[in-house]
Amino acid sequence: MYGIGADARSLTAVERLVRVRGREEGKPILVLVKDLEMAATVVAEVPAVARRLASHFWPGPLTLVLPARDGLPPPLTAGGSTIGVRVSGHPAAAELVAALGAPVTAPSANPPGATPPRRLADARAYFGDAIDAWVDGGALAGGASTVAAAEGDRVRVLRHGPVSEAALRAALEG
Numbered sequence: 001m002y003g004i005g006a007d008a009r010s011l012t013a014v015e016r017l018v019r020v021r022g023r024e025e026g027k028p029i030l031v032l033v034k035d036l037e038m039a040a041t042v043v044a045e046v047p048a049v050a051r052r053l054a055s056h057f058w059p060g061p062l063t064l065v066l067p068a069r070d071g072l073p074p075p076l077t078a079g080g081s082t083i084g085v086r087v088s089g090h091p092a093a094a095e096l097v098a099a100l101g102a103p104v105t106a107p108s109a110n111p112p113g114a115t116p117p118r119r120l121a122d123a124r125a126y127f128g129d130a131i132d133a134w135v136d137g138g139a140l141a142g143g144a145s146t147v148a149a150a151e152g153d154r155v156r157v158l159r160h161g162p163v164s165e166a167a168l169r170a171a172l173e174g
Helices: 011-021 048-057 091-100 120-130 165-173
Strands: 062-067 082-086 146-151 154-159
Touching: 011 120, 048 062, 048 146, 048 154, 048 165, 154 165
Parallel strands: 062 146
Antiparallel strands: 062 082, 146 154
């Protein structure tokens, strides 16, 4: 689905994203990264279990929730101590992150409660000129990523998605 991207390092950009999108209070914002090296700019540590899952499922629809670094824009963590990171499997999103050379926010491009857009026209209908630039990724399949918290030597699924719990466990055992 389409997302709204902003430089995740910039408090001004992240706060604007929250205003424009109407992000719910207390709901963290995941970020897209190029790889684990870039993830290390927003996470305090990458446990071995997270490294293994990342090597198996990235790029792709798996968001890993890891301990957050201090000093991040507060909306990214929603006051918590973790942050969700993912390497996108979509070429346009991956190129955007690589071009910026920094993590990019990636909440879906819809107001809370509205259907996440799978076409650029749908995203534009929600936000129009409130977004500075649009990237047309074509018609997207839709669907949210699996969200999993890496906790020590185990993984806990927080949101079910395309990567099944069985696949996560198999990756850790294999």
